Amino acid sequence: MTSVEFSQDKSKLTVSLIGEIDHHGAQRIRDEIDRQILKIMPGIVVMDFSKVTFMDSSGIGLVLARSKLCADCKASLYVESVDRQTGRILALAGIKTIQNI
Amino acid sequence: MQNENYFRISFPSKSVNESFARMSVASFCMQFDPTIEQINDIKTAVSEAVTNCVVHAYPDSCGPVYITTRLKGDKLTVTVRDSGIGIENVQQAMRPMFTTDAAGERAGLGFAVMQTFMDKIKVYSKPGKGTKVVMTKNIG
Numbered sequence: 001m002t003s004v005e006f007s008q009d010k011s012k013l014t015v016s017l018i019g020e021i022d023h024h025g026a027q028r029i030r031d032e033i034d035r036q037i038l039k040i041m042p043g044i045v046v047m048d049f050s051k052v053t054f055m056d057s058s059g060i061g062l063v064l065a066r067s068k069l070c071a072d073c074k075a076s077l078y079v080e081s082v083d084r085q086t087g088r089i090l091a092l093a094g095i096k097t098i099q100n101i
Numbered sequence: 102m103q104n105e106n107y108f109r110i111s112f113p114s115k116s117v118n119e120s121f122a123r124m125s126v127a128s129f130c131m132q133f134d135p136t137i138e139q140i141n142d143i144k145t146a147v148s149e150a151v152t153n154c155v156v157h158a159y160p161d162s163c164g165p166v167y168i169t170t171r172l173k174g175d176k177l178t179v180t181v182r183d184s185g186i187g188i189e190n191v192q193q194a195m196r197p198m199f200t201t202d203a204a205g206e207r208a209g210l211g212f213a214v215m216q217t218f219m220d221k222i223k224v225y226s227k228p229g230k231g232t233k234v235v236m237t238k239n240i241g
């Protein structure tokens with residue numbers, strides 16, 4: 001199962017992705033993420049991958065489309081806490097990630 | 102005697118089956134003591150091939166997806182096949198960032214992911230007939 005949790009700290013919105021990010025799962029959460037971004041209009045959006053147990057190229061589509069939305073809303077998007085496997089996939093699309101140490 | 106085993110499954114191209122498909126292939130491979138990294142690689146590649154059947158092969162309908170997994174010695178071969186719309190130009194389709202479904206938030210990197218995580222991938226397709234993706238990986 002795939003789900004998403006949000007937490008807010010001033011103008012920073014953290015989007016915690018939970019579970020398996022495949023085509024089926026991404027479809028279930030993308031509208032929810034967009035609604036939250038449009039509602040809060042944050043300055044910074046952090047997509048936190050620490051609770052992601054599986055991801056394929058659907059995760060790339062999910063991040064790239066959110067990064068477009070963030071650009072439209074003048075927010076900066078960061079991708080955080082990806083494991084090695086997920087990092088390799090995101091790197092294929094040139095998506096840089098930050099490690100949460 | 103060489104270790105040899107195979108299994109076949111088929112299921113309708115519903116997105117809910119994407120996770121079932123990659124888990125089935127992964128469970129089957131467990132008998133050959135793969136590393137966690139190898140299992141993750143296999144799951145990711147199978148997920149890409151199956152998702153392509155769900156998204157592209159039967160765009161506005163649902164049709165059968167067939168998976169054959171074969172283990173012989175240290176060599177794993179996974180074949181994912183559909184009888185969907187097929188691919189006009191396979192070489193072009195395999196190029197990174199090429200997608201016919203940008204509106205659906207696809208990145209055009211599925212084949213690139215399969216190539217990254219498996220040793221070899223071959224794609225056979227005929228427009229109107231279907232597509233077959235054959236992936237091999239050494240899990241010795």
Ligand SMILES: Nc1ncnc2c1ncn2[C@@H]1O[C@H](COP(=O)(O)OP(=O)(O)OP(=O)(O)O)[C@@H](O)[C@H]1O
Pocket residue numbers: 057058060061149153154156157158159183185186187188194195199200201202206207208209210211212213232
């Ligand atoms: N089984 C298939 N049947 C018909 N067309 C396919 C099939 N698999 C792939 N294609 C075609 O090849 C293109 C590239 O596939 P690929 O998996 O690399 O990218 P994508 O599916 O478009 O995006 P992503 O996998 O990154 O989400 C697809 O856009 C589609 O046009």
Ligand SMILES: [Mg+2]
Pocket residue numbers: 057149152153210211212
């Ligand atoms: Mg794909």
